[in-house]
Amino acid sequence: MIEQRTTDLLRQIDSKSSYSNQSGRGQVAIFFAEKRRRKTYFQVKEEKTVWEQWLLNVTLATPRTETDVIKVRRAMEKSLQKAALKIIHIVNRDKDHIPPITTTDSNPFPYEIVVNPKSESWGQTLGIF
Numbered sequence: 588m589i590e591q592r593t594t595d596l597l598r599q600i601d602s603k604s605s606y607s608n609q610s611g612r613g614q615v616a617i618f619f620a621e622k623r624r625r626k627t628y629f630q631v632k633e634e635k636t637v638w639e640q641w642l643l644n645v646t647l648a649t650p651r652t653e654t655d656v657i658k659v660r661r662a663m664e665k666s667l668q669k670a671a672l673k674i675i676h677i678v679n680r681d682k683d684h685i686p687p688i689t690t691t692d693s694n695p696f697p698y699e700i701v702v703n704p705k706s707e708s709w710g711q712t713l714g715i716f
Contacts, residue, residue: 592701596615596645597647599613600613600645611647611649612645612646613647613702614642614644615645615700615701616640616641616642616643616700616704617643618639618640618699618700618701619637619639619697620635620636620696620697620699621635621697622634622635638684638685639684641674642704643670648663
């Protein structure tokens with residue numbers, strides 16, 4: 588799924604139809620949900636409730652020289668390392684909102700990866716809300 592969404596993002600950036608309407612920029616949203624059963628009069632429905640979301644801003648760099656390639660790669664590595672450490676810090680610090688695991692499924696928390704979410708209506712189309 589990550590590879591497919593990355594390919595989707597690159598295609599949108601290349602076609603200059605990204606969310607920000609600027610060449611080289613885009614956004615990836617990752618949503619974690621839990622499955623809940625909701626009883627109605629005559630049936631039991633399963634619904635997904637989002638309990639965490641991450642929005643990642645992506646800027647695509649196009650270096651022109653070998654020197655620029657090295658500079659961009661170093662900056663990218665530093666940026667990714669900083670982002671990963673920030674995510675680890677936040678995830679280790681804030682755990683109270685994570686719902687209990689109530690299933691034996693291999694993936695108890697379904698997730699979605701959305702490229703360039705345009706509005707809050709994306710959650711409805713994915714069936715998350």
